[in-house]
Amino acid sequence: MTTLTDPPRASFRLSMLINDTRYRSLTFQAIALLVLIVSFAYLANNLLTNLAAAGLNIAYDFLGSPAGYDINQTLIEYDSQSSNARAAVVGILNTLLVAFLACVTATVFGVLAGVLRLSNNWLVSKLMSFYVEIFRNIPVLIWIIIIFTIMTAVMPAPRAFRGDEPEATMLLGSIAFTNRGVYLPAPVWGPGSMVVVLTFIASIVGVFAYRRYATNLLYATGKLLPTGWPSLAILFVPSLLVFFVLGRPISLDYPVLGGFNFSGGIQVGAPLIALWFALSIYTGAFIAENVRAGIQAVSRGQTEAASALGLRPGRVMNLVVLPQALRVIIPPLISQYLNITKNSSLAIAVGYADVTATLGGITLNQTGRAIECVLLLMLFYLTISLSISAIMNVYNNSVKLKER
């Protein structure tokens, strides 16, 4: 009678780190990690030694001292006596503004162009492929400069609006297109304006509620309610009613030509427009390709089956094709949003005061703290990119194929 025993455990020998496949990969990874740490340490040490030899050190005191320069577009209060840190924040907000605006418009351009490129209309589809190929294959910096140059050269200077017979006139008497930017009327919030705004917000909620009700009704009973015109009605009618009942609490502040420039109203500066537009059309071309790829990834049979059920082409696109295509479209779309944010650093070419221009440009130059500023910039862009990724991944998870 024999007793089954476990085979004797081989005692661990050092040579097994190399010879035993169970440990070998770990060994190599540990060595690689060590080499990596040592090389980074070497580089950091080299940097610090060289800085010390040049009599420099790494210090962030400069962030608290007055910046001493002015910025042409500030979303928060800022003057030349504000600190360098505040100048950096102004730049960060400007970066986020242009990145947000460009992401929205690039998505609109991209989706339109992507869908239309698959159109059966020969002219439309060729026009869209022309757009995609032209914009995708020329660097975005060149587009930014082209658009900015065209704006400054073609649009009239503010002084062209002066005099009894001005060379240029304002559109509808309220919007001025100049080579320094576009001047728009600004809303003036009188007493009672909050009620109008709140009504409008409630209307937006109402539109969503109505559409959800329509969908539920469709699924429950098969009865299809119109969504187009009722949505518009819910959106605007109550707000307009409240607006007139309260005696027009919101008025407009028109830009007027005074002194050297237009004053009053809202100024959208030429650098912002050039950067925003260039980033939008450039990245829009890439997004168009993503959208096209997404739509083509949906089997043709799906479209045919939907058509066989009697759905009209618009509904086929909205109900059958796009929901499936989104799964393919969204992951590369995240990269495009990251690209927009990073490409916005090309703002320096047109004098837009983004964070690269304030912290990484003027502050860096005036204080000479190049390494500190660049480290901060890297930290900022990394944070923003990771945040965009995280948010978009949450959205991606909500639309991806749910397996039950």
Add this chain to the structure above:
Amino acid sequence: MKKSIVLGALTIAGLAAGAAAAGTLEDVQARGKLNCGVTTGLVGFAAPDANGEWKGFDVAVCRAVAAAVLSDPNAVEFVPTTGKTRFTALASGEIDMLARNTTWTFSRDVDLKFTFVGVNYYDGQGFMVPKDLGVSSAKELDGATVCIQTGTTTELNLADFFRANNISYEPVPIETNAEGQQQYLAGACDTYTTDASGLASTRATFENPADHVLLPEIISKEPLGPLVRHGDDEWADVVRWTLNALITAEELGVTSANVNEMAANTANPEVARLLGTEGTLGEMLGLDAEWSKRAIAAEGNFGEVFAKNIGEETPIGLARGLNAQWTNGGLIYSPPFR
């Protein structure tokens, strides 16, 4: 140093000290070429001419140094730098010296670790406006849009000036003088501000220079001069005394035309010391005795360089003013050669 905290355990520290300051003078002589940082193009001060050859007031300093050190005024590699890249280029060793309308300020000298070797142009910041704007003083510029080269002292002076006079403006930051000129001419800004000499130089390139006026206000002191890295005093001395040699040469009447003749038969002991026929000044600098003769022969003395590039006979048309010799009531003054 903080590195000892981070890296105290690492034994590789000894390997890293590659930055030991080797002499720039030896570097330049071994290379056979002087790397000199200049502007990206400011006519009269530093700009390539029709043949692609760099010409100008700042360029002449580079050539004089090259002539003194390398015996060849053409052994210069001109590196165009913008207001933003110039200091990094110098600090990183990409260029040996910077001769580029750079204002000598406390923080650049002390905090950025550079050594200004002297002043070759006393300047001040001014404003240029189109004549038809009807502005006759910078104090009338309330609400104006101002084109300004970014990363310069002018940017800080501008903020100070408008703040002190309690008027507002809108800055349009630009990178290079060419870009500023284009924006200004397109009317994208009401006024262009930079050093008055730069404005005069820019205006000279316009189609109708008479349509633009320089406003009378000079809102800052801008002593412009060549600079080198901190910590290499031998090299700083070479550049400093080359500039001083040009200035002294004008004072003593030594020109590119008569330099050889003066060296051969002068009775003036100071001229003899300057031109190396007496004393060992060249040797003290680590150069030969003829160094200053070559520097002066390259582009002429300070006055010749001024007259040839930016003086009243040129399209730039700058008067000597503050930049006259001290003997003529100006500020240009060289320490004695002895």
